[in-house]
Amino acid sequence: MNQPPNRRILLIDDTPSIHDDFRKILTPPIETNQVLDEMESALFGDSTQPAAPAFELDSAYGGEEGLALLVTAMAKQRPYALAFVDMRMPQGWDGAKTIEELWKVAPDLQVVVCTAYSDYSWEDLLARLQAHDRLLILKKPFDNIEVQQMANTLTNKWDMARRASLQNSHLEQLVVQRTQALTHASEALQIEIDERKHLESQLVQSEKLASLGQLAAGVAHEINNPVGFISSNLNTLDSYFSQLQQMLGAYRQAEEMIESGEQRDQLKALRESLELDFLKEDIPVLIHESKEGINRVVQIVRDLKNFSRVDNDQTWQWANLQQGIDSTLNIVASELKYKADVVKHYQPLPDIECLASQLNQVVMNLVINAAQSMGPERGTITLSTGVEGDTIWLEIADNGCGIAPQALQKIFDPFFTTKPVGEGTGLGLSLSYGIVKKHHGTITVSSEVGKGTTFRVVLPIRQTA
Numbered sequence: 027m028n029q030p031p032n033r034r035i036l037l038i039d040d041t042p043s044i045h046d047d048f049r050k051i052l053t054p055p056i057e058t059n060q061v062l063d064e065m066e067s068a069l070f071g072d073s074t075q076p077a078a079p080a081f082e083l084d085s086a087y088g089g090e091e092g093l094a095l096l097v098t099a100m101a102k103q104r105p106y107a108l109a110f111v112d113m114r115m116p117q118g119w120d121g122a123k124t125i126e127e128l129w130k131v132a133p134d135l136q137v138v139v140c141t142a143y144s145d146y147s148w149e150d151l152l153a154r155l156q157a158h159d160r161l162l163i164l165k166k167p168f169d170n171i172e173v174q175q176m177a178n179t180l181t182n183k184w185d186m187a188r189r190a191s192l193q194n195s196h197l198e199q200l201v202v203q204r205t206q207a208l209t210h211a212s213e214a215l216q217i218e219i220d221e222r223k224h225l226e227s228q229l230v231q232s233e234k235l236a237s238l239g240q241l242a243a244g245v246a247h248e249i250n251n252p253v254g255f256i257s258s259n260l261n262t263l264d265s266y267f268s269q270l271q272q273m274l275g276a277y278r279q280a281e282e283m284i285e286s287g288e289q290r291d292q293l294k295a296l297r298e299s300l301e302l303d304f305l306k307e308d309i310p311v312l313i314h315e316s317k318e319g320i321n322r323v324v325q326i327v328r329d330l331k332n333f334s335r336v337d338n339d340q341t342w343q344w345a346n347l348q349q350g351i352d353s354t355l356n357i358v359a360s361e362l363k364y365k366a367d368v369v370k371h372y373q374p375l376p377d378i379e380c381l382a383s384q385l386n387q388v389v390m391n392l393v394i395n396a397a398q399s400m401g402p403e404r405g406t407i408t409l410s411t412g413v414e415g416d417t418i419w420l421e422i423a424d425n426g427c428g429i430a431p432q433a434l435q436k437i438f439d440p441f442f443t444t445k446p447v448g449e450g451t452g453l454g455l456s457l458s459y460g461i462v463k464k465h466h467g468t469i470t471v472s473s474e475v476g477k478g479t480t481f482r483v484v485l486p487i488r489q490t491a
Contacts, residue, residue: 399426
């Protein structure tokens, strides 16, 4: 933007004398007389004024030649600021045609039309060239001062237009930079909003887990007491019935010793009407089944507590993942009962350092998703575990409907779901992804439409500091 002023001028005229006149006017020889200069300085003081930059004048004797000079100058990045163009040039292009071709190469070139007479009216020429702001007329014969004024004014105008253009380009670059900065800031803000939504959804899920843990604790407390005395009463009842069976056996022996046939017949009829022999066989079975039912209730409560880990929900602890998987399967048994069979391929796993309740939530989400992917026919869900170096892995595979490739790329995005409206929030896999990442692990998915889906979770055995 600090380039020197452009004083380069192109003269296009087919008359050689015109070129001589322009050189005398625009590039006169500089004559100096040192003696006179010294006398002037002694008499009037040093009043030397800075000389104006000299013009650089190039000559062409036809429109085609002038265009060639302009093209060469533009290629060398030494453009002309001003062109004086004769209107009537019998050989080759006339002035109007020449100006049209010049402006195709250098649209900002200032032009002065030199003419004594013209085949065009001034209005027709302006209408044809459509450049009222870059075109002036100089009538022949011309005045030297008029030529100098035009040259000074129009070259300065070209410089000002160039500076304005550079300034506009600079401003446009600033606008682009600011726009990009605003765009980046907007994108960063959107990412922050999405992360905040994700964190809020995780908070909601954590609150649900906390509520579930509190429910489990309350259920365990309320159920364990009646279950305890029911179990104790059943054990006592079993013991009592064993004693009653001994008494009934003694009565049966005493019945045979009764001499009165009438009394013996009455006892026999009573025994048969009461189906005493059947009761002696059925009552132990009922007591045994009741004990099994109570034990199942106890196991469900224990699994619920293990799943929620209410006492240590946010505490890193050493836990057995396989135990958590089995507890979770018991919790979701009703979801699986009519949809899929569960096949287990377990390898012995070491305890891992983890937030056990959150990993149980991951297993629950993956198993329920697998169950919901089944079609009308009953499917199979296969759970496999193993150890690789200092990590353990879990795979949950199903033979359900599978996931389309375009959806597979978004499967872990918050609020993305392939389920019908009202049947899914799109948070389950996103939360699972966040929990696994929190454990410094990885969760990957492979799927084929119509054949099924496999999720693989890899977790470190020990968490780093």
